[in-house]
Every structure is written in C-alpha cells, then in structure tokens.
Amino acid sequence: MTATARLEALLARVQANRAKPRPQRDALPAATAAAPAPAHLEPIPSTSFDVSPIASPHDTLHGMPAPAAPLHAPHASAPPIPVEPVPADAHEEPRLAVEPVPADAHEEPLLAVEPTPFELPTPASVEAPAPVAARLQPEAISPPSEPIARLTALLPEPEPATFGGLLRRTLALRPR
Amino acid sequence: MDEPRFDPGGFWEFHLSGGAVRTRNGRRVVALPEDVAATLLRLALAQGDETLLARIGAALGEEAAATLEGDPGARSPETVLGHVKSVVALFGLGRLALEQWGHVLVATLDGAPPLPPDALAALLGGLFAALGGRDARCVATREGRFVVVHAEAAAAVRSWAAEGAEPGVIATRLGPASEAAS
Numbered sequence: 001m002t003a004t005a006r007l008e009a010l011l012a013r014v015q016a017n018r019a020k021p022r023p024q025r026d027a028l029p030a031a032t033a034a035a036p037a038p039a040h041l042e043p044i045p046s047t048s049f050d051v052s053p054i055a056s057p058h059d060t061l062h063g064m065p066a067p068a069a070p071l072h073a074p075h076a077s078a079p080p081i082p083v084e085p086v087p088a089d090a091h092e093e094p095r096l097a098v099e100p101v102p103a104d105a106h107e108e109p110l111l112a113v114e115p116t117p118f119e120l121p122t123p124a125s126v127e128a129p130a131p132v133a134a135r136l137q138p139e140a141i142s143p144p145s146e147p148i149a150r151l152t153a154l155l156p157e158p159e160p161a162t163f164g165g166l167l168r169r170t171l172a173l174r175p176r
Numbered sequence: 177m178d179e180p181r182f183d184p185g186g187f188w189e190f191h192l193s194g195g196a197v198r199t200r201n202g203r204r205v206v207a208l209p210e211d212v213a214a215t216l217l218r219l220a221l222a223q224g225d226e227t228l229l230a231r232i233g234a235a236l237g238e239e240a241a242a243t244l245e246g247d248p249g250a251r252s253p254e255t256v257l258g259h260v261k262s263v264v265a266l267f268g269l270g271r272l273a274l275e276q277w278g279h280v281l282v283a284t285l286d287g288a289p290p291l292p293p294d295a296l297a298a299l300l301g302g303l304f305a306a307l308g309g310r311d312a313r314c315v316a317t318r319e320g321r322f323v324v325v326h327a328e329a330a331a332a333v334r335s336w337a338a339e340g341a342e343p344g345v346i347a348t349r350l351g352p353a354s355e356a357a358s
Contacts, residue, residue, distance in 0.1 A: 159276075163256035164249020167309040170281040170324050173350035175332040 179255040180245050182262045201242045203235065210268075214289050221295045229295050230302030237306025239263045249308040256307065269299075278347035281324040283314065297322050317343060325350070 160166040189198045198204050208216075220228040240260040241248045248256050253274070261272040270288035274281060283300055291299075293316035300322050304312040313330040314322040317337045323346055325333050336346050 161252065162249060163251050163253045164247070164308055166253050166276075166281060167249065167304065167307070167312070167324070169279050171309055171312060171326040172353050173279060173325065174329050174353045176349055176351045 179252060182243055182259045184262060184266060187266055199239055201239060210289050214291055217291055217295055221292060226298035229298035233299040233302025234306040236263050236267060237303040241307060277343040280343060280347040280350060282343045283322045283324060
C-alpha cells in the first residue's frame with residue numbers, strides 16, 4: 001500500500017466516525033447544554049501528493065551505490081591504540097629514584113693518595129759553588145784595614161752624655 | 177734635668193711702627209733677598225774674609241744658646257741639636273743635622289742658600305764656636321759634609337778633604353791630642 005492509499009483510508013475512517021450518533025449531554029450543566037451544536041464540518045477535499053523518497057547523499061558515491069556499511073572517519077581504519085589509565089599525579093614530573101646525597105657531597109672526593117715521603121737534602125749533599133766556597137774560606141777574608149780596626153776600637157767607648165762632652169772630644173782630635 | 181723645648185712661636189717680633197724685625201732675644205735682623213745675601217757673602221769670601229760668615233754663624237749659635245736657658249754644653253746632644261736646627265731653619269739657612277763618625281762630629285746642611293761650601297763651612301764653624309766649642313772650625317768635604325775640628329787640625333783636614341777623603345777616612349787619621357803628640 002502506498003502512502004496515498006493509506007491517507008485516503010485514514011480520511012474515510014475519520015468521516016465514518018463523524019457519521020456515528022453522539023451520546024446525549026443531559027448530565028452537563030445548563031450553560032453547557034445551551035451551547036449550540038457543533039457546526040458541520042465539510043469534508044476536506046482529498047489532496048493527493050506524491051512524496052518521492054529523498055535520496056541520501058550517502059546513497060550513492062560518485063554515481064555508484066553506497067556500501068551498506070556505515071561510513072567511518074578516515075582514521076577509523078587505524079588500529080586502536082591501547083591507552084593506559086592515567087594516574088592521578090600524571091601532571092607531575094616523574095620522580096627519579098635518587099639515592100640520598102651525603103652532606104659533604106659538594107666537596108671534592110678525597111682521593112686515596114698516600115703521603116709521599118718528602119725529605120730535605122742532607123747538608124752533605126749541598127755543595128756551594130766554587131766562587132762562594134772560596135769566599136767562605138777564612139783565608140779568603142782579608143784582615144780589616146788599620147783605619148777600620150781603629151774605628152772598631154773606638155766604638156765600644158761610652159758616648160758623651162752632653163753636647164759639651166761630645167764637642168770637646170771632637171775638638172781634642174789631632175792629626176796622627 | 178728637664179730639657180727645654182724650642183718654641184718657634186714668637187721667635188720673630190715684627191715692630192711695624194718702627195719698621196724693625198727682632199728676634200725674641202732682641203737682636204735686630206734684616207731680611208734680604210736670597211740672591212743678594214748670597215752675592216754679598218761670596219764677595220766677602222773671595223776677599224779671604226771668613227770673619228763675616230763666622231759672625232753670622234756665631235749669631236745663630238747665640239740665639240740657640242739663649243733658647244736653651246743656660247750652658248748648651250750641659251744639655252744633651254739631642255736637645256742642643258733640636259734648638260740649633262730650629263734657629264737655622266727660622267733664618268732660612270737650611271736643615272741642619274749632626275752625624276758622628278767615630279769621635280768626629282760631622283754636620284750636614286740641606287737646602288742651604290747657594291753658597292760655596294767653604295762659606296757654609298765658615299758659617300758652621302762660627303755656630304759651633306758660639307755653642308761652647310772654642311776654636312772650632314768646620315771643613316767641607318766633597319760629598320757636602322762638614323767635619324768639626326779644632327783650629328789646629330783644620331789645615332790638615334782641609335788638605336785631606338781636598339784629596340777626596342771622606343769623613344770615615346778623616347776620622348781614622350785623627351786621634352787624641354796626647355796620642356798624636358807621642
């Protein structure tokens with residue numbers, strides 16, 4: 001049965017129902033009873049219209065019949081990626097398993113170096129250069145000159161405590 | 177014994193109304209330009225007159241002795257030197273210092289006016305004579321020192337100094353008068 005036939009059958013059934021006698025309205029209030037009887041409805045001319053099925057854009061594909069299988073997203077053909085549940089603290093940086101750092105970690109590591117024995121050269125191994133050795137010889141030292149010896153002999157004497165004594169001692173000098 | 181301290185304040189007395197300048201001890205002085213005074217002293221030395229220079233030195237010694245309040249010979253060498261060098265500086269004659277080479281007393285005078293060494297030696301001789309060193313003379317050496325000697329030894333020391341002998345050498349050639357006479 002086409003759609004038009006069904007509509008016509010429906011209209012016929014409606015008209016048949018209208019033709020049946022309605023029940024009395026005695027039980028209704030007076031105002032209601034005094035209401036005028038409903039107007040007679042003229043039958044609406046039957047209008048037949050043909051509805052052609054709307055072709056879905058997916059029914060054809062480039063003029064070819066669309067496959068019955070539903071369309072998928074372009075990526076639908078990619079194999080599914082297993083997603084592990086994200087832990088609650090996934091936004092935090094992963095914590096590395098770091099061993100506790102010792103308090104003196106900033107210092108240079110002590111190398112296991114054994115102290116090297118440091119020995120000063122023995123006096124016997126030190127040899128003075130020839131010129132120095134020559135000067136160190138007692139014979140190389142010339143005896144003090146006579147003027148220096150005289151000055152040295154004069155130095156130990158007590159100095160005059162007054163300016164007068166100093167001046168008198170100076171003025172007492174004569175050529176030797 | 178308390179050593180007197182030199183007070184440079186008030187050493188000069190300026191009598192503006194009378195137009196005179198005097199020392200604290202009342203000695204009148206005349207301030208002359210340095211070049212004029214040096215020329216006058218050179219002229220005196222050229223004429224063989226060391227007396228004028230010795231009198232200038234004697235005046236300095238007397239001023240210093242007056243500030244020492246007594247016999248300068250009884251004071252310590254440091255005290256006498258402090259007073260003498262202050263007086264010399266106030267007269268604008270340089271910075272005096274004393275050295276001792278053995279038994280010989282040696283003086284130095286830095287910043288002195290441009291005078292011949294013999295002129296400065298005569299001046300210093302008069303200075304030490306005024307300080308109690310009767311018959312004291314000074315002999316200039318080549319390196320600018322002045323050896324204090326007795327007048328009897330001045331000629332010999334002057335000849336040594338002319339040969340270039342330094343104070344150390346001169347000191348070795350001098351001895352006590354008794355030893356030298358023997």
